[in-house]
Amino acid sequence: xxxxxxxxxxEVESSDLETFYKQQLDPEAIRMAAFxxxxxxxxxxxxxxxxxxxxxxxxxxxxxxxxGQVAGYIACYPDGxxxxxxxxxxxxxxxxxxxxxxxxxxxxxxxxxxxxxxxxTDNIGSIKVLQKCGFKIIGxxxxxxxxxxxxxxxxxxxxxxxxxNE
Numbered sequence: 001x002x003x004x005x006x007x008x009x010x011e012v013e014s015s016d017l018e019t020f021y022k023q024q025l026d027p028e029a030i031r032m033a034a035f036x037x038x039x040x041x042x043x044x045x046x047x048x049x050x051x052x053x054x055x056x057x058x059x060x061x062x063x064x065x066x067x068g069q070v071a072g073y074i075a076c077y078p079d080g081x082x083x084x085x086x087x088x089x090x091x092x093x094x095x096x097x098x099x100x101x102x103x104x105x106x107x108x109x110x111x112x113x114x115x116x117x118x119x120x121t122d123n124i125g126s127i128k129v130l131q132k133c134g135f136k137i138i139g140x141x142x143x144x145x146x147x148x149x150x151x152x153x154x155x156x157x158x159x160x161x162x163x164x165n166e
Contacts, residue, residue: 003097009062009074009105012054016063019070021046023090033088034120034145034152053077060110064102066093074102076110084116099129107133113161120145121153135159 023029024040037045053059053075061075064087072089085106089099107115117135119126127137135157145152 004066004101006067007071007098007101008065009102009109010065012061012063012073016070016073017047017050019090020050020073020088023072023088026091029088029091030147032120032123032126032147034123034147035118035143035154036145036147038146060106062102062106062109064089064093064098066098071098072102074106076106076115079116082114082116083110083112084118085110086117094125099126100132103129103133107159114158117157117159118154119157121155127155127157130157130159133159 021043024036024046030036030040037049039045053061056077059075059077061073063073064071071093072087074085074087076083076085078084085103087099087102087106117130118141119130121127121140131137136159137155138158139156140153141156142151142153144150
């Protein structure tokens with residue numbers, strides 16, 4: 001599969017939310033993400049969650065658009081004392097460098113450091129994306145993952161100022 005010729009991140013539009021909702025119903029994506037909401041089919045909870053994050057002035061949310069299609073989203077949000085990044089791509093967009101491109105653009109937009117990320121320890125694709133963008137594994141955590149229905153280990157990763165251009 002080839003890389004995308006045209007990729008942008010832009011402000012989230014209300015029309016993007018239906019695509020996000022459909023993407024997060026994918027059982028394989030749910031398992032890979034692991035730490036997801038209790039019931040991905042609960043549209044009311046989905047809408048309430050997005051309403052909350054889109055109306056927070058502290059969150060930076062972007063839609064990932066690849067060759068004119070809504071491919072997913074990327075967001076930075078405060079988690080305690082620091083910022084954390086998260087992203088989601090529809091499965092048809094996996095494995096083609098899109099997450100790395102989107103994260104690179106988001107890190108140009110959000111210059112605050114350190115910035116953290118988390119990924120299930122077996123989510124090799126996401127870990128590689130984060131490492132390509134300079135994130136380093138700094139720890140491990142274990143918690144109940146709704147997407148798997150079991151305790152799951154995750155890596156905690158951090159990007160510091162001096163790592164951004166390695």
